Amino acid sequence: MQRATSFKPAGSVADAPDGVVILPHDGRHLRRKLLHLDNGDMVMLDLKEPVLFHHGDRLLLDDGTTVEIQAAEERLFEIRARDTLHLIELAWHLGNRHLSAQIEADRILIQRDHVIRDMLVGLGAEVSDIVEPFQPVRGAYHSHGGHGSHGGHHEGRHGHG
Structure with a gap:
């Protein structure tokens, strides 16, 4: 399972994401959580402090790929x-x-x-x-x-x- 410990704001990454996680607004205030992606994969989000994510923000995974957060x-x-x-x-x-x-x-x-x-x-x-x-x-x-x-x-x- 991949792990994400950092992120980039919406619009700052040009490449297509390698996965997508769709969350309602009250589910986008996160620090540590197991996220289920639309393709069936899972990612462990583990940040130092809570972050309120916007539609289009990208999680940076350990292998250098990204997952896009989308508003449900x-x-x-x-x-x-x-x-x-x-x-x-x-x-x-x-x-x-x-x-x-x-x-x-x-x-x-x-x-x-x-x-x-x-x-x-x-x-x-x-x-x-x-x-x-x-x-x-x-x-x-x-x-x-x-x-x-x-x-x-x-x-x-x-x-x-």
């Missing part, structure tokens, strides 16, 4: 707003609730939560059920390759004054 399709809500300011307001409400969100120029994607859906509709958003890969914005306390890591941050809910 997930059941999401697609949120559309009346205009840019409304989209910003909706993003603020989601951030205030510490929800993982993929923010784009004309929409926001979140994991399905019917209580949040009701809130968004009440705020005038158009909310649709979709299934596609989910790549939420990395939080300020998540590390990727040693950038901005704060190991002790708790992402639970807390009150705001």
Whole structure:
């Protein structure tokens, strides 16, 4: 079985990967784990510290080959707003609730939560059920390759004054 102890960010490796592992967004925060590839092979990931992987990141294997991490399709809500300011307001409400969100120029994607859906509709958003890969914005306390890591941050809910 191959072992991976390092990685390269998406877009930094030109060669085709030798394998692919497909993971949902909450399964891409990894340090040590046995990964099952799409071709049936297994790779032992063994990093010094946890990393939040992006779609397209590459694991570097002991033999010099690479495995690409791909975002799995997930059941999401697609949120559309009346205009840019409304989209910003909706993003603020989601951030205030510490929800993982993929923010784009004309929409926001979140994991399905019917209580949040009701809130968004009440705020005038158009909310649709979709299934596609989910790549939420990395939080300020998540590390990727040693950038901005704060190991002790708790992402639970807390009150705001």
